[in-house]
Amino acid sequence: MEQRIERHVVTLRDVAAASGVSVSTVSRVLDDRTPRSRSTTAERVRRVADELGYRRNVFASSLRRGETGTIGVLVPRLTDNVMAMMFEAIERTARARGYFAVVATCGDDPTDERSATDTLLDRNVDGVILATARLDDTLPASLRERGVSHALVLRTDGESPSALGDDEAGGYFAVRHLVDLGHRDIAVVTGPWFTSSARDRVRGARRALAEVGVDLTDDRVISTGYGIESGTEAGRALLAEPAARPTAIFAANDNLAIGVVSALAAAGLTVGADISIVGYNDIPLAATMPVPLTSVRVPFDQIAANAFDLLLDESSAGRITRTLPTLIPRSSTRALGPGGAR
Amino acid sequence: MEQRIERHVVTLRDVAAASGVSVSTVSRVLDDRTPRSRSTTAERVRRVADELGYRRNVFASSLRRGETGTIGVLVPRLTDNVMAMMFEAIERTARARGYFAVVATCGDDPTDERSATDTLLDRNVDGVILATARLDDTLPASLRERGVSHALVLRTDGESPSALGDDEAGGYFAVRHLVDLGHRDIAVVTGPWFTSSARDRVRGARRALAEVGVDLTDDRVISTGYGIESGTEAGRALLAEPAARPTAIFAANDNLAIGVVSALAAAGLTVGADISIVGYNDIPLAATMPVPLTSVRVPFDQIAANAFDLLLDESSAGRITRTLPTLIPRSSTRALGPGGAR
């Protein structure tokens, strides 16, 4: 004979029975959306619920309420430190606001992006935060059309509600810092050109150089991939011709910067002393590299908070917030010595 | 007058109406757990469902079925590349088996670990995978007692079902590699001693040295934190006395190895040429460092698969699987030159 050893899960009914009131009373008392009543009954019900170890069945509750208190987050991958930091910030914000954040990774394939989004929507998320938007991505458009609450973070497609760092300002800060140190021949290595962040950071860099009358020419801008190897390649290209070497390099993300550092090492050059380098995002590794990396710190928590505001505000259509980043100077950038070209 | 613009979500009822059968028929036809019928009705229902864009309401379904097709994953943080890789592997495995993986991060605090677990259980996950277990952690015990399906990954408490890499073997491979290169004076830097992985890796290292008659003395083993800084500190300590420097260092995770590399650089030593270094986990960064890091690659996908097997198998109590890792030799390890002590 089969013996069910499954422990009984305590439901509202149990609490109701144990405290001698109706199920709906218990439901109301335990509803944390309304101000908690101080009546004796309420107190007693709460105590009983506590003693019995009652926990609301989220699914049943959501089914009835029509909302789940869950928001979905879509990122290409979590092994990218920037994405992991962004998600952790979103998770914290969600928790603080009584929401739960679930993440799905989708790589770089637009098809997987679609299906991952559908998986999230299938789980009745109240909204979606996308950290994947390319400028030419059609997913945000499709979400708009379908009436799905959503917000983009870190990048924008120019249409959907977006919470960004101020990439133009960040690029400006980075290169302005180099300019202040006396550098004039500065190269920029940036990620794929299909992201708004890459373009904005280069724009900021260009502005900083323009302020001292220097033109950032196209041959000084390399747009490449995300990975460290891309940075190494770009670095190699920039260093190939000793006479044509820049005195400083702004890498528009830390992974690229790390790659550039490798290229420097391979060329027998010293970071800081020979060539200054600025990264972007300030991932934990930046501070702990052999030569600590000057980087632009992105306010992920603020961005997450903004994304939530946009997500929960019906009237946010087309709104874009940009939060100022902060330059964190470290040893990878130094004043241009007497040996440098002027 | 208020105008509801919310799009109607198509339910079983809609599909039933549109295809002229009852709701239960549709439910049965669309149930992917049973072999799909080829009858005309079934075909038609599927077509209609497709045209209408029907998607099963996961919550309603779960409420009725009593299981959710979701498993919860608990990790301390996703900004740790190892944890991110582990989660991504679990996510892939879950998807392949028709499950959905949700993650919660809980930092290092046991209290947060408890509450994060409860949050996951509140969401009716069918089971929990923990990547956090300390040897002295009481959470697994409490899950066992409560009858919650669970599995530990990467570390074990010695009791709950666990899917591990074979850390003893990994430690052995790492140090055996160094021994084969002629090294005899080898130091080991490892993470916190409260993890099974730290202890097992050191044990393997000791065995490899014992094979050539060398004793790994306690002063050659440094147990420290996880972070890069911990590695730097340990490295500094090992290099402080030039006469007492080891010829090789086995760092029991790549972050520690990166820290040790920093310490080498600070001491004016060259990785590989002066001192060989082996890391563990083979995070993406390892291959792309200025001097590519020899590391032990952990089979995360296999571990994830094992964890799932343990999770779904009722009779897995106390079972522990260990999967062999692979040494990936790179330039950070070299044969001990004539200058080395022999």
Next chain:
DNA sequence: CTGTTAGCGCCTTCAT
């Protein structure tokens, strides 16, 4: 404030 009633969308006997 409390209880009664009626579902949310789906699955699963049970009977046909």
Next chain:
DNA sequence: ATGAAGGCGCTAACAG
């Protein structure tokens, strides 16, 4: 193979 009916656990509308 199909349909009718009941209920998973919870909440909202309605009376009292």
